[in-house]
Amino acid sequence: MKKQLLIVDPIGDISLRFCQLENVLTTFDVTVVVASENEVKVSTGKGTRLITFVGKSDFTKLVFDRDYDIIIHISPEKEEMEKDYFILWNIDITFRLLEKVRERKATKFIYVSSALSYGPLKEDDVPFTEETILNPSSPVAASIASGELFTQGFYHAYNCPVCVVRRSSVYGPSQHHNCLSTIIESAFTKSEVQVYGDGKHMRDWLYIDDFCQALIRIIDEGKIGEVYNVGGGHERAIMDVTKLILDYIDKPHNVIRLIEDQKIHERRYALNWQKVQEHINWKPTVTFYDGLIKTIKYYEDKLQCVQK
Structure with missing residues (x-):
């Protein structure tokens, strides 16, 4: 019998790729909740049910017409979106979902947080571990960290079956709401490629399929009450990545245009993922260059x- 899986993913990018992985739809009946600007709608496909959700309307009656074995709640982290959006999805809806877990409407709840919760990392600092104190440095990051704290609070107060995943x-493919996808599409379709600031912002890049495999492992083997960092182990500056993309599609570097940086962009993020490797035997398998080529070809x- 298939397990019932609910993925609450307002942006929809990660859940889309997750449902495309081999064996996911043979293992799970999946309900996906995504954000919509104009309508509440339920549509079904083979092994999946998609619910689009608008604003502060109550989606719980639509979603909780059944119990779930697993709930995965993926926090949105695109800084440019309205702050009310993050308060809704990272705080309000996290709380509503946790209340349902408390009512035993789910056997396990996984809150997917972000490296943003940790705050800035200096150039010579070691990567964040799960024991690093959270130090968010923007309202968006604070909302993501708040969702974590609610999740951990429900564990300590009510013994709810939860765990937290912090992603880099x-x-x-299908990850349309990050800077790398924007850079690739600009490289193919525009006369210039915009890069914030001096382009030296460092990111720890994690290929989507590796991340989805980590989630599957955590569904099966992640311990209740634990926090897991899931990183790619591939630190690269955004400018260096941009040049690799241009080299691959045979475009000159002089199409790069530096634009004013936003204060919300931290200089560096990096995660130590030794714990998830030791506890559930996961590690990234796709090299950064291979993942980048797959992504370029996808777009x-x-x-x-x-x-056409």
């Missing part, structure tokens, strides 16, 4: 289909 910078094919 996820990239790859190239996507753009060619649109042009």
Whole structure:
């Protein structure tokens, strides 16, 4: 019998790729909740049910017409979105979901947080561990960290079956809401590629399929009450990545245009993922360059289909 899995993923990028992985739909009946600007809608497909959710309307009656074995709540982290959006999804809806877990409507709850919760990392600092004190440095990061604290609070107060996953910078096919996808699409379709600041912002890049495999492992083997860092182990500056993309598609570097940085962009994030390797035997398998080539080819094919 298939397990019932609920993925609450307002942006929808990670859940889309997760449902495309081999064996996911043979293992789970999946309900996905994503954000919508204009309508509440329920649509079904083979092994999946998609619910689009608008604003502060109550989606729990639609979603909790059944009990779930697993709930995965993926916090949105795109800094440019409205702050009310993050308060809704990272705090309000996290609380509502945890109340349902408390009512035993789910057997396990996984809150997918972000490296943003840790705050800035200096150039010579070692990567964040799970024991690092949270120090968010923007309202968005604070909302993500708040969701974590609610999750841990429900564990300590009510013994709810929860765990927290902190992800680094996820990239790859279907990941449309990160800077790497924007850079690739600009490289193919525009005369210039915009890069914030001096382009030396360092990110720990994690290929989407590796991250999804980590989530599957944590569903099966993650311990209740634990926090797991999931990083890619590939630190690269955004400018260096941009140049690699341009080299691959045979475009000159002089199309790069530096634009004013936003104060919300931290200079560096990096995660130590030794714990998840030791506890559940996970590690990233896709090299950064291989993952980058797969991502470039994905967007190239996507753009060619649109042009046809």
